[in-house]
Amino acid sequence: MLLSVENLGVKIGAVQPLEGIGFALDRGEILGLVGESGSGKSLTALACMGLLGLIGGQRLGTVAFDGVVQDEAGLARLRGRKIALITQNPMTALDPVQRVGEQIAVVARLHLGTTPAAARARTLDLMTQLRIPEAAAVADSYPHQLSGGMKQRIVIAMALAGEPELIIADEPTTALDVTVQAQIVQILGQLVRQRGLGLVLITHDMGVVAQVCDRVAVLYAGRLAETREVGDLFSAPRHPYSAALIACIPREGMAPGSLTGIPGAVPSVALYPPGCRFHPRCPRADALCATTPPPQGAFACHHPLEVPHG
Amino acid sequence: MLDYLVRRVLLLLPVFLAVSVVIFLILHLIPGDPIDNLLKVGSGPEARAKIAAKYGLDQPLPVQYGIWLWGVLQGDLGTSIITRRPVAVMIGQVIGPSLALGGMALAISSLGGIVLGAVAASFRDRWPDQLIMGGVLLGSTLPSFWLGLLLILGFSVELGWFPVSGARGWASLVLPVATIAFGGIALVTRVTRVAMIEAASRDFVLLLHAKGLPPRRIRLAHVLRHALMPVVTILALRIGWVLGGAVTVEYVFARPGLGSLLIKSLSQHDYPVVQACLLMLAIAVMLGTLLGDITQALMDPRVRSALR
Ligand SMILES: Nc1ncnc2c1ncn2[C@@H]1O[C@H](COP(=O)(O)OP(=O)(O)O)[C@@H](O)[C@H]1O
Ligand SMILES: [Mg+2]
Numbered sequence: 001m002l003l004s005v006e007n008l009g010v011k012i013g014a015v016q017p018l019e020g021i022g023f024a025l026d027r028g029e030i031l032g033l034v035g036e037s038g039s040g041k042s043l044t045a046l047a048c049m050g051l052l053g054l055i056g057g058q059r060l061g062t063v064a065f066d067g068v069v070q071d072e073a074g075l076a077r078l079r080g081r082k083i084a085l086i087t088q089n090p091m092t093a094l095d096p097v098q099r100v101g102e103q104i105a106v107v108a109r110l111h112l113g114t115t116p117a118a119a120r121a122r123t124l125d126l127m128t129q130l131r132i133p134e135a136a137a138v139a140d141s142y143p144h145q146l147s148g149g150m151k152q153r154i155v156i157a158m159a160l161a162g163e164p165e166l167i168i169a170d171e172p173t174t175a176l177d178v179t180v181q182a183q184i185v186q187i188l189g190q191l192v193r194q195r196g197l198g199l200v201l202i203t204h205d206m207g208v209v210a211q212v213c214d215r216v217a218v219l220y221a222g223r224l225a226e227t228r229e230v231g232d233l234f235s236a237p238r239h240p241y242s243a244a245l246i247a248c249i250p251r252e253g254m255a256p257g258s259l260t261g262i263p264g265a266v267p268s269v270a271l272y273p274p275g276c277r278f279h280p281r282c283p284r285a286d287a288l289c290a291t292t293p294p295p296q297g298a299f300a301c302h303h304p305l306e307v308p309h310g
Numbered sequence: 311m312l313d314y315l316v317r318r319v320l321l322l323l324p325v326f327l328a329v330s331v332v333i334f335l336i337l338h339l340i341p342g343d344p345i346d347n348l349l350k351v352g353s354g355p356e357a358r359a360k361i362a363a364k365y366g367l368d369q370p371l372p373v374q375y376g377i378w379l380w381g382v383l384q385g386d387l388g389t390s391i392i393t394r395r396p397v398a399v400m401i402g403q404v405i406g407p408s409l410a411l412g413g414m415a416l417a418i419s420s421l422g423g424i425v426l427g428a429v430a431a432s433f434r435d436r437w438p439d440q441l442i443m444g445g446v447l448l449g450s451t452l453p454s455f456w457l458g459l460l461l462i463l464g465f466s467v468e469l470g471w472f473p474v475s476g477a478r479g480w481a482s483l484v485l486p487v488a489t490i491a492f493g494g495i496a497l498v499t500r501v502t503r504v505a506m507i508e509a510a511s512r513d514f515v516l517l518l519h520a521k522g523l524p525p526r527r528i529r530l531a532h533v534l535r536h537a538l539m540p541v542v543t544i545l546a547l548r549i550g551w552v553l554g555g556a557v558t559v560e561y562v563f564a565r566p567g568l569g570s571l572l573i574k575s576l577s578q579h580d581y582p583v584v585q586a587c588l589l590m591l592a593i594a595v596m597l598g599t600l601l602g603d604i605t606q607a608l609m610d611p612r613v614r615s616a617l618r
Contacts, residue, residue, distance in 0.1 A: 087513065
C-alpha cells in the first residue's frame with residue numbers, strides 16, 4: 001500500500017475535531033474523500049502531510065507511507081518529495097511576489113538536486129505537459145497576472161516537480177469556473193493513470209467522485225461514515241448520509257446547491273452530538289443512535305440502508 | 311519602473327507647491343505680529359511702517375508669497391527677523407546635527423526592530439518573545455526626556471563614557487541616538503512581529519511547507535519578506551518625524567537641531583525661520599513617502615502592475 005492511515009485523529013488544544021479515520025490507497029488509485037464543509041477533509045489532508053503543527057494541532061493514530069509508519073519528522077522528509085499537496089484556492093496558494101516558474105523550479109532543485117538550468121527546463125516541460133500555452137512566458141509571470149485555472153495548473157506543476165508518488169488534492173476545483181473544473185479533474189485523472197501516482201481527491205462534489213475515483217471515504221463531523229468501492233457506493237449506499245450526498249448530485253432541472261434530503265448543517269467541533277453524529281439530521285435515527293456511537297466498519301450505522309436486490 | 315520613477319517625482323512638484331502655500335498662509339493667518347517683537351517700546355506708526363516695508367510685510371499676501379517662493383527656489387530662505395542672519399545659514403547649522411541624529415536613530419530602529427520582531431515572531435508566546443515584548447512595552451511607554459536623563463546620569467555622569475551634552479563628535483551622538491532609537495526599535499519590533507505572524511498564516515505559506523522547503527528558509531525568504539512591506543511603510547512615514555520630532559531629546563542633550571530651531575522661532579514669531587523649518591520638514595516627509603513608494607514598488611510586483 002502506498003498510503004495507509006489507521007485510527008487517524010486530530011487534537012487541537014482541548015478539542016478533537018477528527019477521530020477514527022482509516023483508509024488505504026495504492027499506486028494508480030484515486031481515493032475520494034467526501035463530505036460537506038466542516039466534516040474534517042482538510043484536517044485529514046494536513047494530518048497525512050504532517051502539517052498539523054502549523055495550526056497548532058496534534059496527530060493521533062498512524063500514517064504509513066509505502067508500508068513504513070511515519071512520525072512527524074518522517075512526514076516532513078517526505079513532503080514535496082514523495083507526498084505533494086494541492087490546495088483549494090489557487091488565488092492564495094502561490095507566493096504573490098515570486099515568479100511562478102521559480103516557485104515550481106525550487107521544488108526540483110530542492111528534492112531532485114538538479115542544477116538551476118535543469119530545474120528550469122523541467123519546469124517548462126511540466127507546464128507544457130499540463131497544457132499551459134507559452135510556458136516560458138507564463139513561467140516568468142507573477143501569480144496576479146494569471147487566471148485562476150492557470151494558477152491551479154501552476155500549483156499542480158509545483159506538486160509534480162519533486163516527482164512525488166502520492167498527491168493529496170484538497171478541493172482542487174472548488175474555487176474555479178465550471179469549465180475549468182472539468183479540465184483540472186481530467187488532468188489529475190490522467191496523471192494518476194500515466195504516472196502510476198496515488199491520489200487522494202478531496203471534494204464535496206459527488207459528481208466528480210463518480211467520474212474519476214476508484215474508492216470513496218465519506219466523512220461526517222470528523223468521523224468516517226462509509227468507505228466503499230465507488231461503484232458499490234453509488235449503486236447501493238449503506239449509510240443514510242452517503243445516500244443523501246448522492247441524492248444531492250445536481251441533475252438537470254435542480255437548483256444548484258440544494259441539498260435534497262439533508263436539511264441542517266455539519267455541527268462544529270464543540271457541538272458534536274453524542275451517539276451517531278449524524279443522528280440529528282438522519283431520517284432513520286432512533287433512540288439507540290442518539291446514545292451509542294455506531295460500530296466501525298465499511299459503514300458506520302446502526303440502521304443501514306438495505307442492499308437492493310437484482 | 312523608470313517611467314514610474316519619473317512620474318512619481320514629477321508628481322511631487324504640485325504637492326510641493328501646495329505645501330508651500332499652506333505653510334506660507336498658516337503663518338500669516340495666525341495671530342501675533344513679529345513686528346511687535348522688533349519695535350522699541352513707545353515707537354510710533356512710522357517706525358512700524360518702516361520695519362514692515364523692510365521685511366516686505368506691507369505687500370499684499372500673494373506678492374509676499376511670490377517673493378518668498380522665488381527666493382526659496384534660488385536657495386534664499388530670507389533673513390531672520392530676530393537674529394537678522396540669513397535663514398539658510400541658520401538652517402545649515404542645524405540640519406547636519408538633525409540629519410546625523412535622525413538618520414542614525416532611524417537606521418538603528420529599522421535594523422534592531424526588524425531583527426527583534428522576527429525573533430519574537432519565531433518564538434511566539436515563548437520566553438524570547440515575552441522578553442522582547444516586555445522591552446517593547448517599556449520602549450513605547452518610557453517618555454524620551456526621562457530615558458535621556460537616565461542615560462545621561464548612568465553613562466555620562468557616573469561612568470563618564472560619553473559627553474553630557476553638545477553636538478561635537480561621534481561620542482556626543484551615542485546617547486541621543488540611543489534615546490530615540492529605543493522607542494523606534496519598540497515600534498518597528500511590534501509592527502514586524504505582528505506582520506510576520508499575519509504573513510505566516512497565509513495560505514501560500516502552508517503550501518511552501520507542503521513543498522518541503524526548510525522552515526527557516528520559509529521564515530526568512532518568504533514570511534519576513536512579506537512582513538517587511540508594512541514595516542517599510544511605517545519607516546517611510548517616520549523619516550520626516552525623526553528629523554523634526556527630536557525636540558525633547560535635543561533639549562535634554564542641549565543639541566542644536568531643526569526641531570529646537572522651529573520651536574524657538576515659533577515662540578518668537580520669526581516667520582522666515584519658521585517657514586524654512588516647516589519647509590524642510592515637509593520636504594523630508596515628501597522624500598520619505600517617495601522612498602517608501604519606490605521601495606514598495608521594488609518589493610511587490612502587484613504594486614508595479616498597478617502603476618502601469
Ligand atoms: N485550526 C482549527 N482549530 C479548531 N478547529 C478547527 C481548526 N481547523 C478546523 N477545525 C474544525 O475541524 C472541523 C473540520 O474542519 P475541516 O477539516 O476544515 O473541514 P472540511 O475541510 O471538510 O471542510 C470543523 O468543525 C472545524 O471547525
Ligand atoms: Mg476544507
